Amino acid sequence: MAKPTSDDIKTLIEQFEQSDWKEVHVKTDGFELYLSENPKSSGPPSAVTPQLTTATSQTVESADTSPVVAEPALEAGKAILPEGMTAVTAPNLGTFYSAPKPGAPPYVEVGQNVSAETEVCLIEVMKLFTPVKAGVSGVIREICVSDGQMVEYEQLLVVIEPS
Template sequence: MKIQEIREIIKLVDNSSIDEFTYESEGTKVKLKKSGSTVSASAPVQASAPAAEPAAQPAKAPVSTPAAKAEELISEEAPEVPAAQEENMHKILSPMVGTFYQSPSPEEEAYVQPGTKVSADQVVCIVEAMKLFNEIEAEVDGEIAEILVKDGQLVEYGQPLFLVKTK
């Protein structure tokens, strides 16, 4: 089960009159319980999870605001962008929530690497959302200084993906 799917379930339960929800599939169990203004989320994953992604730790915590706090239990932390940056750095931001991919397919090379010269209309990555693969363009002419997210990582709207050194 993907993180995005779990988030959708949290939103649906939060907006419904359901007080408790349990879902089990292929060794993954998600249990949501809502009483008053408190939501608990539990998502243990068996150690036999695919080797491509590390097994998630069980998460269980009461939260005060159902939708916002419950998402914190399953969200991945975005790497911090250094505060002191040169003035000629441009951030390429994610235009949507989705999964970041550096290449058009697993067998192909990444669109860009640090040091790659890019033009404004050049594709630098793909953000997949709901089975739609959206090509993200560089937006500026310059050189890729840093890739701020990992391949296959869930990204949020407005999250910085790349730093581009502009001329």
């Protein structure tokens, strides 16, 4: 990933300020940013002071996009899945996109059969797009966020009934 520009960082800060997030920690090769509403916070837990450094590599490894199978009750403030359903969650914070580009058909729709390798959406942060795959074969039962919506790490995106 190229070194983030000041506009990229400014956009991320604006999105943080407009969200209900309490803190956010973004870390990639050669770049780390920690934002918190807590004025006494000095950084992420068990971390050295956050820093912005020059990127040493221009390559980006794709994040693991395997879904997290939800327990009957997810963490506080998260949705409860019906028994037997599988959750596809956000691999990182960012903006949820249901289609590859504006005006294009969505990757998936409710009622659609999908394979484990079917892309269900994209998550974008600072111009880095992460494809999210279904992870299981089955039928899309619910799409939990709308196109262009900000999502948090591990937020429920799609509910799949495994086949």
